[in-house]
Amino acid sequence: MAQENPALTGVEVAKHNSQKDCWVIVHGRAYDVTGFLPEHPGGMTIILKYAGKDATEEFDPIHPPDTLEKYLDKSKHLGLVDMTTVVKEKELESPEERERQKRILEMPLLEQCYNLMDFEAVARRVMKKGAWGYYSSAADDEITMRENHGAFHRIWFRPKILVDVEKVDFSTAMLGAKVDIPFYVTATALGKLGHVEGEVVLTRAAHKHNVIQMIPTLASCSFDEIVDAAGPGQVQWLQLYVNKDRAITQRIVEHAEKRGCKGLFITVDAPQLGRREKDMRSKFTDPGSNVQSGQTTDNSQGAARAISSFIDPALSWADIPWFQSITKMPIVLKGVQRVEDVLKAVELGVQGVVLSNHGGRQLDFARSGVEILAETMPVLRELGLQDKIEVYIDGGARRATDIIKALCLGAKGVGIGRPFLYAMSAYGLDGVNRAMQLLKDEMEMNMRLIGATRIDELSPSLLDVRSLFNHGTTPANSLAYSVYDPLVTPGQRTG
C-alpha cells in the first residue's frame, strides 16, 4: 500500500481546540469530534481536555481499538498527523505526574512482593490517580468491599495431623476444563488503565499457570485480541453485560462460542453500575479549567458510569431460556447473592453460579461471596442438588487459605480480580506471573498444614465457621474509610 504522507501538523490540529471546533489525535491520526461531543457517554469535559492535542493515552484504556472506525463518520477522519510537530503532553506533565514518576523509581523490586496485598500497596503508590480510582473503588462506603476480605478472617481451620502429605495435588476442573489451581482470573474492565497492553497480559499469565481467564465485556482490548493472545488449549470464558439491544448481545455470544469460549458468565448483579466515589473523584478535572471557563465540572461520570449506559436493567429470569436457545456454552450467573436464587438457577438448568457482589462495587452492605456460600451449600446438600450446579465465589480472596476455605465449604473455584490488576499495573506480566506463583506456593504449603493432599479431601469438617455470620463493620472514623477523604491520593497515607 502506497506510503500515506501526513496531511496535518500538530500546529494545525492545535487550532481546533474548542467546543465549537474540536479535533483530537488518536494513534497519529486527527479526528473532528465536534459533532460527537454531546453524544459522548463520558461527557464532553474529558474530550475537551484533549481538544487540539494527542488524546491517545487517555483514549486507549477506555475504548476498544475499532471504536473510531465503527462509530465516527468517515468524513470526520482527517488523516495522518506529523507527530514530530505535536507537543507531547508529557513535556507539559503536572507536578503530580512528576511526583508519581519519582515514586515509580523508588518502588520495591518484584522479588520483595511476598503476597497479593504487597502488589496493592505498590500499585496505590505508582498508578495514575484515575486508574487507581477505578480499580480500587467500590460502592458507597465500601463496607462490602472490606467485608469481602474480612469474612474470610471469621473462618478458622480445624487441621488434621499425622497425614502423609508428601505429595499434594491441588489441580481440579471447572466447567469440565482441567486447571492447575482452583482460582480463575475474573472479569475486570479497562485493563489498559493499568498497563499499555491491557487484558492480554492477564491472558499470557493465565496460560503460563494453566488457570482460566474470564474475558470482560468492558475490556480495553478487543475480544478477538484477547482470544488471539491465548496459548494452545488455553481455556477462556466470556463475561457478559447484557445489552438493551438483544441482537448485539446475540452477536457477541455467538462470536464468543465460535472463537472457542468455554463458558458464558452473565453478570446479573449490575442492572446499573454502582456509585463508586473514588472513581468519580478521580474524574474530577482541575477546578480551574472548568469553573473559570464557566462549565460545571462534570464529575458525575466516573469511568464506570461512562462506559455502561448500554446495560439492560430489564434483564430477568425470563431471559434465561433465550440464552439457552442461542448458545451451547455452559451458562453461569455471576453475581448471585442468596440461596433462593441458586435454587431458581438449578430449576432453570443453569450450569453454574458465581456467588459474588462484584467486588463490593455494586450494592453496599451486600454479603460476601464466602458467607453466601456457607448459606447455600448445606441447602443444596440437604436437597441432594449439590452436583446439579457448579458454585463459584469471588470477592476479597487474597490468600490461598481463602481459596481453601471456599473449597472446604463446597465451591468449585474462586475468582480473583484486583490483585492481578495491581500486579499487572505495577510490574506487568512478571508481576502477574509472580502473583499466581505466590498463590501456588501458598496453596501447597497450606494444603499440607491442614492435612489434605487433594482437592476432594477439602470438606466443611476442616473449618470452624461459627463466627462467619456475625457481621461487624469498621468504625466510621477509621482510616479504612479513605473513600471519605477527597485529598487522599495514591501514595499519600494519612496518619
Ligand SMILES: Cc1cc2c(cc1C)[n+](S(=O)(=O)[O-])c1c(=O)[nH]c(=O)nc-1n2C[C@H](O)[C@H](O)[C@H](O)COP(=O)(O)O
Ligand atoms: C476490580 C474490578 C472488578 C470488576 C470490574 C472492574 C474492576 C476494576 N468490572 S466493572 O468495571 O464493570 O465493575 C467488572 C465487569 O466489567 N464485569 C463483571 O462482571 N464484574 C466486574 N468486576 C467484578 C469482578 O468480576 C469480581 O466480582 C471482583 O473483582 C472480585 O473481587 P476482588 O477484586 O476483591 O477479587
